[in-house]
Amino acid sequence: MNKLEILKEKAKVIVLNVSNNPSERYQLRYEFYQKYGDPFIKGNEGLGNSELAFINWEIKRGTLNPIDGSPSGSHWWREVNSHFLYLSTLAQLIKESGETFLDLPVPVSFWLDYINQPNECSWYRAHNSSIISGYQIADSLAFKENLYEQYFMNIVLYRLLYAQSMVEGVSFGILGKIFANPRGAAVSIITDIEAFYPSHYPLTKEEIKYVTHHAHNFMGLIEDFFDKILILPNLDKLYREAAEWNKSPGVMKFVKNNIPLYPISRSEFSTKHFNEELTTEKIHTS
Numbered sequence: 001m002n003k004l005e006i007l008k009e010k011a012k013v014i015v016l017n018v019s020n021n022p023s024e025r026y027q028l029r030y031e032f033y034q035k036y037g038d039p040f041i042k043g044n045e046g047l048g049n050s051e052l053a054f055i056n057w058e059i060k061r062g063t064l065n066p067i068d069g070s071p072s073g074s075h076w077w078r079e080v081n082s083h084f085l086y087l088s089t090l091a092q093l094i095k096e097s098g099e100t101f102l103d104l105p106v107p108v109s110f111w112l113d114y115i116n117q118p119n120e121c122s123w124y125r126a127h128n129s130s131i132i133s134g135y136q137i138a139d140s141l142a143f144k145e146n147l148y149e150q151y152f153m154n155i156v157l158y159r160l161l162y163a164q165s166m167v168e169g170v171s172f173g174i175l176g177k178i179f180a181n182p183r184g185a186a187v188s189i190i191t192d193i194e195a196f197y198p199s200h201y202p203l204t205k206e207e208i209k210y211v212t213h214h215a216h217n218f219m220g221l222i223e224d225f226f227d228k229i230l231i232l233p234n235l236d237k238l239y240r241e242a243a244e245w246n247k248s249p250g251v252m253k254f255v256k257n258n259i260p261l262y263p264i265s266r267s268e269f270s271t272k273h274f275n276e277e278l279t280t281e282k283i284h285t286s
Helices: 003-018 022-036 046-061 075-097 106-116 120-137 139-144 147-167 173-179 186-190 205-211 218-245 249-254
Strands: none
Touching: 003 022, 003 075, 022 046, 022 075, 046 075, 046 120, 046 186, 075 106, 075 120, 075 139, 106 120, 120 139, 120 147, 120 218, 120 249, 139 147, 147 173, 147 205, 147 218, 147 249, 205 218, 218 249
């Protein structure tokens, strides 16, 4: 077994050891940012603030719980997070080994770029390429979720890519860069707003109204403006740009004609998956 294979196995073991303990998943990333967060203020997680806030939301929602836990976690959310942990942990192990390897997975190379030169753009490219890779790996698991959870996966992804577009300078100029800066509190604030990020798993009937943009109230209008006015009309363009920024051409399979398509393994490049089916008239919750 060569040196890279040894590090890969070590990364897998590290992730496996935390997989059934959500707080230890969080701790793994917290410790990473204690080393590589590039904080402006000592004791702060710096560029890791947004990621840690999102993981904290996942933990509170229960998606990272063990599958045999009570309540049970989500196969899909757990797998995406585990794959993310593996890629970032492998990059850390490579960095700390002092070795240099060729032909690494794109997200691992981006994490090494981030560790060597931490900034907002390098963080988004490392983070988002890892998330896109996780979506690809977990595609078949998405069908274990109900239709509304599947659609919410798309919402999570396109909002994340839109935030990246702000930092890349595509949306809202300097204000966008400030709002989407991973050092900031935006993710912590927005994940506490149930209209944007539900607090229950599985989704409640009320939360499904927000996910499907059928909540006819003030917060629903704000969510509609953010998603339906700012993001969805240019979704193809956003995903094309994200494919370039993150060297992840596979993300283009997740969109067609400005309609999100994920998961795609059973109906690749078909927009029928969410057409007309995504209505509150058919809501069934367990």
